[in-house]
Amino acid sequence: MNNVIALLKSHRSIRKFLDRAVSQELIESLIESGQCAATSSFIQACTVIQVNDPDTRAKLRDCAADQIYVSEAPVFLVFCADMQRHRLACDMHQSPMLSGYTEQFLTASLDCALFAQNVLIGAESVGLGGCYIGALRNNIAEVDYLLKLPELVYPLFGLCLGYPDQDPEIKPRLPLPVVLKQDSYDDCSDRIFIEEYDRDVRSYYTTRTAGAIDQSWSEQISAMLIKEARPHMLSYLRDKGFLLK
Amino acid sequence: MNNVIALLKSHRSIRKFLDRAVSQELIESLIESGQCAATSSFIQACTVIQVNDPDTRAKLRDCAADQIYVSEAPVFLVFCADMQRHRLACDMHQSPMLSGYTEQFLTASLDCALFAQNVLIGAESVGLGGCYIGALRNNIAEVDYLLKLPELVYPLFGLCLGYPDQDPEIKPRLPLPVVLKQDSYDDCSDRIFIEEYDRDVRSYYTTRTAGAIDQSWSEQISAMLIKEARPHMLSYLRDKGFLLK
Structure with missing residues (x-):
C-alpha cells in the first residue's frame, strides 16, 4: 500500500x-x-x-x-x-x-x-x-x-x-463482497454480510459514544428511510x- | 506542491x-x-x-x-x-x-x-x-x-x-476566476476569460492533432449543446x- x-x-x-x-x-x-x-x-x-x-x-x-x-x-x-x-x-x-x-x-x-x-x-x-x-x-x-x-x-x-x-x-465500511460484484449484480449473500457488518457498526458507535448510541447500520438506514x-x-x-x- | x-x-x-x-x-x-x-x-x-x-x-x-x-x-x-x-x-x-x-x-x-x-x-x-x-x-x-x-x-x-x-x-482547464468565486456568484468577467481560454484550447487541439482539429472550448461546447x-x-x-x- x-x-x-x-x-x-x-x-x-x-x-x-x-x-x-x-x-x-x-x-x-x-x-x-x-x-x-x-x-x-x-x-x-x-x-x-x-x-x-x-x-x-x-x-x-x-x-x-x-x-x-x-x-x-x-x-x-x-x-x-x-x-x-x-x-x-x-x-x-x-x-x-x-x-x-x-x-x-x-x-x-x-x-x-x-x-x-x-x-x-x-x-x-x-x-x-x-x-x-x-x-x-x-x-x-x-x-x-x-x-x-x-x-x-x-x-x-x-x-x-x-x-x-x-x-x-475511521468509520467501518460495508464488507467488500457487498460493494464489489463480478460480471453481474448478485445480492444473494448481501443480507449475511450486512448482519455481520451491523455488529461492527454497533460496536463502533457504542465505543465512540460510550454507549450513548447503540445502533447498527441497517437500523440507522431504515430509521432514515421511513422519512x-x-x-x-x-x-x-x-x-x-x-x-x- | x-x-x-x-x-x-x-x-x-x-x-x-x-x-x-x-x-x-x-x-x-x-x-x-x-x-x-x-x-x-x-x-x-x-x-x-x-x-x-x-x-x-x-x-x-x-x-x-x-x-x-x-x-x-x-x-x-x-x-x-x-x-x-x-x-x-x-x-x-x-x-x-x-x-x-x-x-x-x-x-x-x-x-x-x-x-x-x-x-x-x-x-x-x-x-x-x-x-x-x-x-x-x-x-x-x-x-x-x-x-x-x-x-x-x-x-x-x-x-x-x-x-x-x-x-x-494534460488538457488545459478553464481559468481559475471562472470556476472560483468569492462570496457570491459573479460571472461578469467570464466571457473575457473564456475568450482567452478558447485560444489555449484551440492551440492544444491543433498541436495535438497536427491541425486536424481546430476548435475552441466554446465552439466545442456550443456544437454539443444544440443536440x-x-x-x-x-x-x-x-x-x-x-x-x-
Missing part, C-alpha cells in the same frame, strides 16, 4: 478545527487540483463559491441544520453544478442551447463531485481535514438566494476545511432549469 | 493500455480506497461491477459508441448507484422505505462519484491510468440488462483501468424507481 492509497483509506470527516488560517495560495492550488479531475465531454461544469463573509456564513449555517462548523471552519466552499457558462458559450456562437435534460443535470453534478473529491484529497494530503455539508440542501432555495445563483446553477454541497482539532476513528428525503428538491431543480425532460 | 497534489494535477485520460494484467489484490485495494470516500448520511450507495467476461465486455462496448478500450482495457468497472441494499435494510426491520425522491437519486449518484474518484486516484498513484466511460448511458437500458441490475440500481459510468501505453498531454442529451435517461431512471418525486 503506497502513501496515496494509505491517505485515501485514512479519511475521516473533520468537524472541529484549529484556529489557524489556510493560505489563499493553498486554497487556489486545491481548486486547480479539482479542475484537473475528469470532466464529462470537457464540460467543466463545476463552480466553487468560497464564502468568507461572516454574515453569509452564519446564514448558511442556519440553512444547514445549525452545524457550527459551517460558520467556524477556516474555509467554507460551496460546490455548484453550473451550466450557465455553457449558455454563454452557446450565445458566443449564436447556437440555441437545448437545456433541461436529466442527462445534463447528471453530468454537471458528477463533474462537481469528482472535482470536490480532488479538492478534499489534496487538502488531506497537506494535513487539512474537512467534511462535506449536504445539509445545505435542507434549505437549498435560501442558499441559492444568499449566493446569488443564476438559472442553470445549483449548490450541490458545501465543504468545510481547516487544520484538524480532533482525531476521530421523506428533502421533498422540495425536484421543484427547486426544475425552477432552476434542470430535470425538465 | 506535494506529491499528491502533483499527482492530481497530472491527470490525463488513458485509453490505450499495455498488455499487462492488474492483480485482483490491487483492484480490491482500490475498491476499498473507494469505500473510504465520504458517504452522504452513511448510505454507502455505490456498487461496483467488475466485468471480466469477454462477451459482456464486447456488448458493453457496443453500448458505449464502440469505444475499443471498453473491451480491451485490462480492467473494466461499472459504478452503480444502488439503493437496493437500503430496501434490504428496511426489510430487515420491517420499516416501509420511502423511495423515489430526487434527493435520494442525487445522494446515491454523488456517493458513487466520490467513490469512483478515489479508485481512479489510487490507481494513478500506483502507475495505472484510466478513463471514465459515460457513453455507457448511450444505451443504458441494455447495460442494465447485461449486468442484471435490479430496481433502485442504475449504472452511472464505466471506468477502464490498466498500465498506460500512451502519454497524452439532444440522451433524452431516454429520465424515463429509464423513473422505471428504475428514481426521480419519481
